[in-house]
Amino acid sequence: MSLHGKRKEIYKYDAPWTVYAMNWSVRPDKRFRLALGSFVEEYNNKVSDTETRLECLLNNNKNSDFCAPLTSFDWNEVDPNLLGTSSIDTTCTIWGLETGQVLGRVNLVSGHVKTQLIAHDKEVYDIAFSRAGGGRDMFASVGADGSVRMFDLRHLEHSTIIYEDPQHHPLLRLCWNKQDPNYLATMAMDGMEVVILDVRVPCTPVARLNNHRACVNGIAWAPHSSCHICTAADDHQALIWDIQQMPRAIEDPILAYTAEGEINNVQWASTQPDWIAICYNNCLEILRV
Template structure:
């Protein structure tokens, strides 16, 4: 990678959660640099976690966006996402002990008492917590919800957010009214990830520790559809005669789920400690239609780009970011076909250490770099590696 396609930022703490801003800064929609912003969240053992906004200073280096002190909150930033809803202020959200919605804005003065972190500098940038949602669980007899593992912001209806929890539930929230629309017991064990079906305000899918991938429809919550279950381990001892003997034996948990934005029939997932990626087709449930096999260490993250012909990115403990082009294999339905094994990514990048997370940017206009060269409009991938954030042009 050359200097025109690789930027780096060193955070003061280990980074896990990250996401790109989906719109330019208010009032700066035509300035490429104002779109080049990342929200990041720390992953600390003491649970005094911090979030920050990182942006471009001069097309050469990523810097904190006017923050020297960071907002802190007593929960792990399990996930992080920026709303695509255009407004004079921008919303971002985190999950941990609760779903928290933050407002990032750069207009006029505001009372100091409402700041999370330090007051803004002369630029007027500020980050304030607007909402904290943590409802009582259906499966626990306490007054607060169990820790949340992840969430998905609905692109079509930005007021809708669905969260997943270790208490086996998923909850759909309306953040405009700060209320839970519904909470359902989604899995037999912890739920690790959740995602809205692109273009839908009713259907979402989830994966969890029970090794299953399930689809839910808010219009018919009496049942869910199991799209995939991890095969039970071979050579398992016979079940003992106990009330739980009919329970499904332990299987490898599924950690993440992501839809192909160009064809929402296709989903990608991977197993805990796994080195392969499974591609599933909603029209042909039960078995993966493809597996991507190239990582030499466990996979930690995956995500799809948003171009017309999107690439799938995966990253893991082998320090590798791999980009896959699945378009040759997804141009016709999977029914009746043998599972394809894909072993050749179209691009690869080796980082200096294990890659814990990744995030695709939206399309960002071209920028003139310090070398005098101009970058073409396109997408970037941000990688989290310990305290280091690297942004790579694709």
């Protein structure tokens, strides 16, 4: 990554607590705003923001004291009234949001379950909508059974297994290519490689990115290019890869950055594609690429 020139190339923020997650604002007028997530073991720990209000609480388990924890969610970019969640109870749930009558100055928002399906044989760890087929109806999920499965809201009677880990290791995350919906990336629990898949060729990886020397924690496709992807891992490395030569083997990344700690998340700014954010320990760093 470029570290030279007149403009500052790295910005760093030291938080008072460990940073586990972060992401960029997608508002064009707030391009350099990020949200951070952490965990503080304090009974009174809470988020306080006078500018936000609860619009809608989505709860599909109102008759039970037990609610299976959610592991991930994804908002549909084409239809903002659709939201997908995954859970350890093996299911994926697609929620529909509806804006009702205006009460005072507030539009009342309600949510309902459009569909809930048993997506995997074990816990589901991630869900993400695809931009294929118009970008509204198709999504994929990964889980503890070691598989990547693809679903179509128009034909939920069956799913397509895109990939199965040879050793049946749990798959933790998946990430769709932002420019070419045929490609997605996934990673296994405690795995040191990222697997690139082509949905047109199920079960056969088109590339394996394996230069990391410790387990991979984050994946981020470039928002403006179909052939660039960034991976981050416990080896302190954030690596950018050029995958144009697929299906030939991709040996080395084109750019590398070494942080001062184990990187647990990476995000590529959709409104500022020359900036990548990483977090490790209690630090957030923004890197110009």
